[in-house]
Amino acid sequence: MTSDALTFRRARRDDLEAIIALLADDDLGQSRERVSTPTDPAYLSAFDAIQSDPNQLLAILEDDAGVAGCLQISFIPGLSRLGMWRGQIESVRIARRRRGDGLGRTMIEWAIEQCRIKHCGLVQLTSDKTRTDALRFYESLGFVSSHEGLKLAL
Amino acid sequence: MTSDALTFRRARRDDLEAIIALLADDDLGQSRERVSTPTDPAYLSAFDAIQSDPNQLLAILEDDAGVAGCLQISFIPGLSRLGMWRGQIESVRIARRRRGDGLGRTMIEWAIEQCRIKHCGLVQLTSDKTRTDALRFYESLGFVSSHEGLKLAL
Numbered sequence: 001m002t003s004d005a006l007t008f009r010r011a012r013r014d015d016l017e018a019i020i021a022l023l024a025d026d027d028l029g030q031s032r033e034r035v036s037t038p039t040d041p042a043y044l045s046a047f048d049a050i051q052s053d054p055n056q057l058l059a060i061l062e063d064d065a066g067v068a069g070c071l072q073i074s075f076i077p078g079l080s081r082l083g084m085w086r087g088q089i090e091s092v093r094i095a096r097r098r099r100g101d102g103l104g105r106t107m108i109e110w111a112i113e114q115c116r117i118k119h120c121g122l123v124q125l126t127s128d129k130t131r132t133d134a135l136r137f138y139e140s141l142g143f144v145s146s147h148e149g150l151k152l153a154l
Numbered sequence: 155m156t157s158d159a160l161t162f163r164r165a166r167r168d169d170l171e172a173i174i175a176l177l178a179d180d181d182l183g184q185s186r187e188r189v190s191t192p193t194d195p196a197y198l199s200a201f202d203a204i205q206s207d208p209n210q211l212l213a214i215l216e217d218d219a220g221v222a223g224c225l226q227i228s229f230i231p232g233l234s235r236l237g238m239w240r241g242q243i244e245s246v247r248i249a250r251r252r253r254g255d256g257l258g259r260t261m262i263e264w265a266i267e268q269c270r271i272k273h274c275g276l277v278q279l280t281s282d283k284t285r286t287d288a289l290r291f292y293e294s295l296g297f298v299s300s301h302e303g304l305k306l307a308l
Contacts, residue, residue: 016233032236033235040237042237043233045237046231046236046238046239047233049231049239050232055207074228074230076228077203078226079174079177079200079204079212079226080183080186080244080245081186082187082196083197085200091232112308120308122306123306124304125304126301135304144304146282146305147280147282147304148281148299149299149302150279150280150281151276151278151298151300152276152295152298153275153276154270154277
């Protein structure tokens with residue numbers, strides 16, 4: 001890992017273009033996203049929905065060159081397990097220029113800490129079964145593949 | 155299925171005791187929940203957190219005898235997939251007296267419809283890998299087991 005300063009912070013509107021570029025720069029993401037200037041209005045309204053929901057945290061990891069990573073944490077209240085809150089991690093990306101740098105681990109450890117701060121009893125995420133490297137990575141951080149992740153496209 | 159009237163509605167505070175009993179009446183749930191009178195304060199604050207979050211829907215299915223089923227839907231805004239909303243289903247239970255009655259299917263179909271109404275592009279849930287009947291059930295409704303569901307207890 002290089003020694004430059006790393007900062008985690010809540011994403012701002014002017015980070016949006018860089019975040020969308022990160023989401024798109026991915027084997028599965030490239031066919032799902034639309035990188036354009038101006039930014040597609042669908043992303044703008046999604047961003048507003050995230051920012052106006054106090055239980056959503058869209059965060060970026062910033063280094064000297066700009067946005068180096070992003071992820072979203074959803075803090076989900078629930079009755080199950082004695083009213084336990086869950087932290088759910090989604091849309092994790094590391095900029096190509098920083099991959100293999102250990103930054104993914106730093107970022108997920110930061111996310112887990114945010115879940116602790118919010119008194120979550122569980123951190124959860126799903127990962128596409130074809131992302132075998134990602135699965136090994138999360139298991140190395142202590143995550144257990146105890147569940148099937150089922151999706152229904154509407 | 156019996157021919158009595160079935161109603162879906164948002165859960166109220168006075169349904170809480172019946173919902174907790176449902177959550178507890180389950181192979182995995184029995185060791186995780188606490189059925190007591192008065193209701194454990196942890197459930198009361200979780201219930202308040204759910205009700206005050208416009209992106210959470212804790213719903214019950216009611217028949218002539220009372221609460222026959224429950225589930226929670228979390229509507230999650232996100233940037234990925236062109237700013238797509240997800241509907242996430244959690245804590246699905248059918249009362250023992252109504253199991254094998256087809257009510258689970260009715261309830262999940264209702265939940266999927268709520269996700270459509272909220273313009274979600276995807277409905278998702280995770281199910282413990284030991285719940286093989288549940289997995290077959292969700293697959294019969296069109297869900298695809300494309301993801302691993304990873305959990306980290308804090």
